[in-house]
Amino acid sequence: MSKEVFSQISPSEFFYRNRDLAGFSNPTRSLYTSVREFVENALDACDHKKILPDIHLSIKAVNPEQADPKHYILTVKDNGPGIDPEHIPLAFGTVLYGSKFGLKQARGMFGLGATMAILYGQITTNKPVTVKSCSDGKTLDEFVMLLDIQKNKPVIQKHTTKEGSKTGLAVSIVLEGDYSKAGLKIRDYVYQTSLITPYASITFEDPSGEKFHYARIVKDMPRPPTVIKPHPHGIDVETIRRMITDTHYQIPAIDNKMIDKIKKELSLKKNISHKEILERAQKRWSDISRPVRTVVSVMSFLNIDFEGLKKIRIDDIDVANKIITYWDFGESQSHAVELNADSPYYKQLASTVQGDTLLTFLTKRFQRVGPTTAEKFCEFAKFKPDKRIGSMTNEELVKLADALQKFEEFLAPDPSCLAPLGEEPLSKGIMKFFNPEFAAVWQRNASAYSGFPFIVEMGIAYGGDIPPNGLKVYRFANRIPLLYDEGSDVVLKIVNETEWARYKIKGDPPLVIVSHICSTRIPYKTVGKENVADRPELERELKNALQYLARKLAVHMSRQGAADMAKKRANLYSKYVPLIAQFATELAGKKKEPNYNQLIRMGSEIEEQV
């Protein structure tokens, strides 16, 4: 196996290379993004531990007299589980590279976004980050840290410990921002986040000292998402390659630790001969671990004992060409030894090095795939079920990924990894926020696009305190408000395509639509992650949800219309019937007017009979 060299880049370089992607392109956007990252981390932490969140956000200008853009102190405090003191420097003082193999719905990818915010603060103001954490409810640790940008290591400037009373985390950074421009978006963000997180209490204190408080509306936490394996339809070639490497056998490094491990597994007391080692291994073969089997197999081919083993480094085991390449430290040169295909160890080596069979790989690493489905798939994809995944060529991997996409007999993805808000909390949130004359919510059943499960929740509210300024759409994805790039979003598309007149909605109605899409992967259109692409499956679910709610609204509107109509009728008949009576009396040459009261009453009631 060839060695690849990764060139090291400094985190600040990393930051500058990725600042646009991560949402730090200018002081306005950076302030907004930093608020989001910290607030979302705080909410995620509380969700994770099933704690009803209490979030305090404050933004204070370092020097209020100065003009924007200027330095701001951004502080986000939560009542979450906190972080163990020993993990704090690493969690906040280094650029983390998170790896996610399991799938579950979360607001953000923990780590990167917050670290980018910290890094941005440090780069623009050269001020440290302050982290206060209490994870046991007794002690409060406070760290003041800088990132050593060259070494990607935290530099702790101050660490104090004092008595704490409840768990929680508070992070405070100083950064360059432009609140005059970002303020509206941030207030919007806090408002909308409170709407979609009715179980949280959120307070925001802005630079002018004004407080925006959103009290907790419901006391029940929504069911938390579970971590699940990926669905075959949601997989591309690159993901398969990563999954195989992950399962794939790695050539064990041979060191004293490994030799001790072999001795332990074979219950060897002292150095014994090559022959004795192999005999002992044969007897216990089924009990010993894979790395040990591999090393013993190598020892058999190279015909060496432990002493010999210590002098070499295995570089490559090329099963296909039956060659082991190793480096001899003593001779300082590389050797290649041919493998005897008849040896029982060859098969062992081959199977170990080449990893699981395709059948095992499919059933073990994917959701909703059992042995029967796996076999059917192999037949469909024209792979042998016992094909070793480690032996697959690039072309075969592409073919495999392609077939995984196309095979239609996989069951729909498991939605248990999703955490929709639920109809009741959503409804309560809408009632509290808009105090409408009419509201309805609906949670659709789980559906999937390309192997990613998703659930659409939607709410509609009409009249009441909603101003008659036309239709307003609040878009959410995984409990995050989407505030930018509204125009090209799939939800907006669906709403705009709706013929509202059919639902008795005209002009600039006092109408609010709340749309929440939950998915392990939201199909964002752009890296900005503010607008959702129009996948057909998603579009269909959104459309169904909206139509259902619009019909409910139409029923309400009809009822309302009928009541209005009855009132209008009553007014009209009270106005016109006496006039008609007056004219008819003179025309007929009568002195006394006819008794028309009965007719006024009938006229007012007639519509309900029809």
Add this chain to the structure above:
Amino acid sequence: MRLKNKSNAKTAEARKKRLLSMLEQQGLNIYEHLDKGKFPQFVIPSRSVSNIVYDKKIRQYILGSASAVRSSRNMSQLRSYTQLAWLAFFVNRLVREGKSSTLRDIYYSSQAFSIDFEDQPESDNIIVDLEAVLTSPREEFHIFPEERSSVFGDLTIEYTVPGYEGKRMNLSDHPDGYLIGPSLSSAELVDTSAELVIAIEKGGLFTRFVEEKVHKKFKAIIVDTAGQAPRSTRNLLRRLNNEMGLPVVILADGDVYGEHIAMVIKSGSANAAHLRELTVPDAKWLGVWATDIEKYKLPTIPMTESDIKRIYDLQKDPRYQEGNWKKQLEVFLKLKRKAELEAFSKYGLTNITDKYLPAKLEESKSF
């Protein structure tokens, strides 16, 4: 002296009685409905295009048998129902008190009774509705249009309007002619020495005809229709024809509109298909014909797009399907040029009365 043919005429007084009786019937009907807690309604003959047909027998447009109900039970009709009831009530007052009104005056009068017409076209429409309900022209309701045409010639009338009852007047006493207004329309026609009625489209030529003593030379009553003849004028022409037995001839511009002015006097308009007594089926169109343009070498001007479109429209009208009416339309379409009555001035100011009129009157004896 030609005396009025009484047996053939409804006197003004008789028509008034009939109208008042119909109004009272309507009033009683509504009154009883209200008293019994029933929704009153008007039955209005439908004036939609599909219900307007040409009656060859009486030679005018008439309404078919379809009718619409305007009911106070229907909320969307309640307002226009009340408007119609008000108009009947108001007309009753006008007729009883012998007062006259105009279309515009009706629109403004409504406001005093909390009857809200949105605009004058809406009140005009309600007036037409009442005409249809009572099958009487609005002139009998004492409602007149603002525009008025004139009449001149030896015709003695007797007023019936309050304050002038029994007073007689000869319509050749004033050289400007007499306005065909409410009092003239309601007057009895007593006698005349005239043997002919000449209806002419334009006021300028009407004056010329008076100056040239056409009324004497041709023993004629001259009527200025001022363009498309108003209903009171058409009604007067009909009465001159019917009651006094005078033939009616029409002179209009040499274009498609002139031809149609003659046709409307002769056989009515689709707009007034709900009414009778507005036509003179034996009236004759003297000219100016399309063929006269060539025959008399008249100076012409080219037709406009809308002139030509109008020809195509009229070609679909059942009354233009035969004879001279059809032929003249075709010639107009071929020429694509038109001539005005004034075109005769090219050959001298009196050419039209000295040459053209006698020639055409002579010619008219043969059609």
